[in-house]
Every structure is written in C-alpha cells, then in structure tokens.
Amino acid sequence: MDVPSDLLYTKTHEWLRREASGEVVVGITAHAQEELRDVVFVELPTVGKAIKQGDPAAVVESVKAAFDIYAPVSGTVPRVNEAVAKSPQLVNQDCYGQGWLFAIAPSSSEEFSRLLSPEEYARQIQASTH
C-alpha cells in the first residue's frame, strides 16, 4: 500500500502535508480510498470555518455508505478543493494529489505530535489487514 514518506497520518486514515506557507493540506490515504471504492460525493467544510482536531470536518460518500473525515489538527479552513467536489472520483484516482480535500491554517503546533509517522501508519494498516 502506498504510504508517501513526506506526509503525516491519523489513525482514521487521513493524510496531512505541511506546506511552506504554514498551512496544511488534508486528504484520505490510499488504504482508505481502496476500502471505500466508488467515491460518488464529497462534502467539504465551508471556507473560514474553525475546526477542532479529531472532529468530523468533511464527508466522503461511496455507493455503499457515507464516511466522516476528521480534522487531523485544529485551525481554520482557508481553502477547499472545489475540483474534488465536482469530480469525487478524483479521491479514487489520485488521493495524494488532485484528490486532496481541504486545507487548514493550524492554530497550534503542539497537536502535530499526536499524528502518526509514515512508518507508524504503515504498521497500523498492516496490522488491520492481517
């Protein structure tokens, strides 16, 4: 399973990329999109919204069910991926690239220590699939 080494992860299968600007970009992992398959709808947070680490921030729907996407860190939402709202299948096609979901301007740097490293996340999904 594809777990890029330049990202941080959550137990709930979100990935997070720290940008030079200080913002972070959030999406769901290859493992998560593989489990969901057939993504047909994405509901993104409103721009400007304040979100809290661990709270539901977006929804990704497959044909079979709707799944909450949790905020990996607290902060406000400066922008969302309008393209993925129009073409939800981008989550399946390119989950670490064009299929990103929303950005966060983090309110604290302390929360990052609670995220998983690529090695930790890879171990977690390996454990869950065996």
Add this chain to the structure above:
Amino acid sequence: MNKTALHDRHRALGAKMTDFHGWEMPLYYTSILEEHKAVRQALGVFDISHMGQLLVTGRDALPTLNAVMVSDISEVGEGRACYTLMLNERGGIIDDLIIYRLGTVEYLVIVNCGNRSTDVTWLQEHRVGHTTITDISQGRSILAVQGPLAARVLEQILDAKVAGLGRFEIAPIRTMGPEACIARTGYTGSDGFELFLPDHHARRLWDVILSVGRSLGAQPVGLGARDTLRVEAGLRLYGTDMDDRTTPFEAGLDWTVAINKPSFFGKDALVRQRQEGLSRKFIGFELSQGPVPRAGMELMADHADGGAGARRVGTVTSGTFSPILNRPLGMGYVEPSFAKPGTEVMVTVRSRQYKGTVVRLPFWKGEAKQATLASPGIPSKQVGG
C-alpha cells in the same frame, strides 16, 4: 455462514465478500460502478444461489398457489412465469417471488433468501388438497446472466433456444438434464436470463460464460451492483422497501393484485384499504446532484397551502448514485398527495436539505427506451427479489 457452490470462484477472483442474511456473498469483484456499467453496456454474471428454490407440485398445486398469491396463477401458462406477492391477513407482504410454471401441475417458486423458511411454513400451512411443497435449494445454484449481450453469449454456449425465449418464459436446458432451466427474467432492468441448475453445471457454466464473454466486456457482478441496478430499474427490495407491514397498494404493486379473484389470503384487508384510502405511497425521486439518499432519511416538502417552512412528508427506503443517469436516485414512502411525478421534495442529509423531484419509476427504462428517450414507460414487470 452459508456458502454457495461458487464460493471458491469468488475467492479466486478476489471478491470483497459480505454477509447477506447468513450467506457469504460477493459484494463486488472490482468496483460496484464498473460492474454496474458492465451489465448496462455488455454483460454481467451474478451468483444468486442464496435465493430459495421451492417446488410446488401435485393435483392441487394451482389451487394452493391461488389461495396464497395475490395474482391469478391460473393465467400462467406452461413455460411461463409471473411476479407475485404473498400476503398475511392484514394485507402485509410476506414475500415477493417469481413463480415459473414448469409443467401442468409443477411450479418452481423463487423466494428471497431471508424468507425461505417463513415461505415454506406459510405454504405448508395453507396447502390445499394434494399439494407437495419441497425446498430443492440444497445442491442447486442460480446464475443471473444480465445485459444486452446476454442472449448472444448464452446462445453460443447452451443448446437452448435462448433468443427465442420471450420475457418471463422458462425452458429446460436439454443438454443438462431435466433439472436445469433457463428463464428470461432478472432483477436489473436490462435484458437477461436466470439459470436454475444443479451445482456442478453452475460451476462449469460460470467459468464458460466468463471466458467466452470476457473479450466482449463480460464481468462477474456482486450484490453491490445488483442493488444499484435494481434501484435504477425501480425494483423494490424485500425487507428494505417493503415488509409484512406494507401492502401491495402502498408499495405501488397494484398491478400484481387480481382483486377480482374470489379469494386469496389478505384480500379482505386490501378491499378495506381500497375503500379507506392510503396513508402513504411508494415513489421514486431524483436529485440533480448531491449526496446519496439512504434508508431512513427524511423526505420533506413545502406546505401544500403555501404556508411557511417545510414539513416531513415521508421516508427514504433505498437510494444510490446512478452511474448511467449520473445523479443520485432514491425511493421511499410519502403521503399520497406528494406522490405525483413532478412534485418537489427535499431529502435531509446530515441536517441539510437537498432538492429532489418525484419521477415515474423506473428511473432506467431499459436499453431500447432509454436510447430513444421515449415517453415515460409502463412499470417494468421484471422483478426477482
């Protein structure tokens, strides 16, 4: 967990398996949407051996069936089939099923897997005269071969007059002995066939159909796409869209009911309901875009008198995203005054309201009609629970 005779095939194909009423069945092999499209555009092969196969035979088989089914079974000629319902005394639907007349006094009855034992008990209890009811499911399979290429591919493989078989007709497959039959029925809204076979024939046929059909776009199809296909075709699912507290009139299945039959179980309740009127009606609705309507969600509408605000008028029972019509579809029950095609309803998803329109079922009207976008079609009688 129960397994079908094709379980090893599903495993070998890498299917994602699911528990369906105690049966370990394929949910999908590659992707629900891909498998859905394969059926609409080419060919899909389904293992539906979880469904119950009952044999009703004997001198009084017909009076027995006529006493418990809402349809007039005497109208079903040899080699023909009929979609019908079995009701309790309150007019509630015990099961929806297809009855195939194999011989003068021999009927094959295909029932929903979750209702198999209930149905057998009910038929036994209401048996008339010389009637034998046998559950023949053990050792037998059912394959559904569905899609525009179904007739062409099956005709290459079987020594049966496949293309000559009319809708809702059944014939023996001579090369496979007296216990193998093919019928032009299905649960997808596309053209197609269902094959009722001993397990060893089913295993061989599964392999042959897929190897012959692969180059034409044939795919194995799981229960996930079976569900999205049947929703697109406006077909109700027992236990989801109707149960023993739903009457045929509420479920919009009036056309199955031979109300002029002297008697059948549940008739009095139906006659009473016809006089008293309905409190809810089954509808289909579509959204132009947005989330997928799912079972249990509220349906809202503006007050008919133009009053302010919306109120709850019904509940969603089934929904999906249609990859063919490219929009979310839903079915459910609303107060009768909101059941007319064209009526605006709103579905509540995560406390937000999304606008939808009531449309005539089926959403998908079949290859021929869909291609020409003909005027709204009559409801498809192609149902297989």
